[in-house]
Amino acid sequence: MSLIVVGSMAFDDIETPFGKSNKIVGGAATYIAWCATNFSPVKQVSVVGGDFPQEELDALAQRGVSLEGVQIKKDEKSFFWSGRYHLDMNTRETLVTELNVLGNFQPVIPESYQDCEFLMLGNLAPSVQLSVIEQLKKRPKLIAMDTMNFWMDIAMEDLEKLLAKVDVLLVNDGEARQLSGQYSLVKAAAAISKMGPKYLIIKKGEHGALLFHGSQVFFAPALPLEEVFDPTGAGDTFAGGFIGHLARTKDISFENMKTAIIVGSVMASFCVEKFGTDRLREIKKRDIDERIREFVSLVNFDISLV
Numbered sequence: 544m545s546l547i548v549v550g551s552m553a554f555d556d557i558e559t560p561f562g563k564s565n566k567i568v569g570g571a572a573t574y575i576a577w578c579a580t581n582f583s584p585v586k587q588v589s590v591v592g593g594d595f596p597q598e599e600l601d602a603l604a605q606r607g608v609s610l611e612g613v614q615i616k617k618d619e620k621s622f623f624w625s626g627r628y629h630l631d632m633n634t635r636e637t638l639v640t641e642l643n644v645l646g647n648f649q650p651v652i653p654e655s656y657q658d659c660e661f662l663m664l665g666n667l668a669p670s671v672q673l674s675v676i677e678q679l680k681k682r683p684k685l686i687a688m689d690t691m692n693f694w695m696d697i698a699m700e701d702l703e704k705l706l707a708k709v710d711v712l713l714v715n716d717g718e719a720r721q722l723s724g725q726y727s728l729v730k731a732a733a734a735i736s737k738m739g740p741k742y743l744i745i746k747k748g749e750h751g752a753l754l755f756h757g758s759q760v761f762f763a764p765a766l767p768l769e770e771v772f773d774p775t776g777a778g779d780t781f782a783g784g785f786i787g788h789l790a791r792t793k794d795i796s797f798e799n800m801k802t803a804i805i806v807g808s809v810m811a812s813f814c815v816e817k818f819g820t821d822r823l824r825e826i827k828k829r830d831i832d833e834r835i836r837e838f839v840s841l842v843n844f845d846i847s848l849v
């Protein structure tokens with residue numbers, strides 16, 4: 544049961560129609576770790592500046608996150624990202640991206656991480672994601688990755704090299720269309736599988752997520768929520784639930800990936816209920832179990848064909 548998580552640990556400043564977060568702890572790998580530790584211990588790979596709160600690192604360590612692979616650059620600043628959501632809460636604009644320590648991040652995989660069976664590459668420059676795979680002496684049982692349109696625009700060559708080496712790609716619908724040049728998501732999935740990943744997860748925000756594998760397709764809706772407070776990190780939290788469930792069960796069959804998609808959707812539904820990682824820090828196993836039951840009753844129906 545070993546899971547490596549790679550990605551940003553950051554400060555975010557988020558503005559939604561409901562208010563402003565001011566500077567809070569965020570970053571893709573932070574969300575993934577807070578979520579995935581509900582299911583499996585995590586070996587974190589990231590970089591932070593001297594300004595990153597020690598209490599946050601302590602809280603993650605307490606939670607079962609190994610921080611040996613997190614570099615602390617004492618004299619530098621942590622990655623900073625600021626975004627504003629539009630009224631529909633589905634679209635956002637990036638206001639500020641200050642790479643700081645992320646600008647020249649060269650991950651170093653500690654020896655104690657070498658036995659890992661599951662690898663989750665959070666959204667980062669594809670060359671950085673690739674360098675993690677290249678440092679692992681034994682290929683993990685499953686490699687999953689996230690990316691974004693930004694890297695398709697500026698680092699497509701690196702992205703193609705990376706895609707050839709991974710098993711699962713998680714992207715949103717717009718990114719799947721850009722990557723494949725296909726509008727139909729079914730055609731997009733077929734084109735992307737030719738680039739490498741045999742499993743493709745396409746996230747559609749409040750409209751759920753699709754899992755493609757060869758000719759097989761599975762769809763999970765998003766839980767209808769009364770209020771979405773802050774969607775930041777929902778995609779990362781989804782990824783944390785997905786890979787966390789697989790790492791816990793060690794079963795990488797298509798059937799089990801369907802369950803992992805449900806777990807990912809459930810975890811993302813918690814994430815959006817409060818600013819930043821606040822809600823993820825509060826929830827307990829019974830909250831997760833209860834929401835999984837709600838999910839089952841949402842999608843379960845009997846139908847008799849005559």
Ligand code: AMP
Nearest residue numbers: 551553569570571624775776777778779
């Ligand atoms: P999501 O809402 O799932 O797309 O993820 C939001 C998180 O991604 C925020 O906490 C940001 O700190 C982080 N983030 C935003 N842009 C980048 C980037 N270019 N590289 C790495 N992490 C980023």
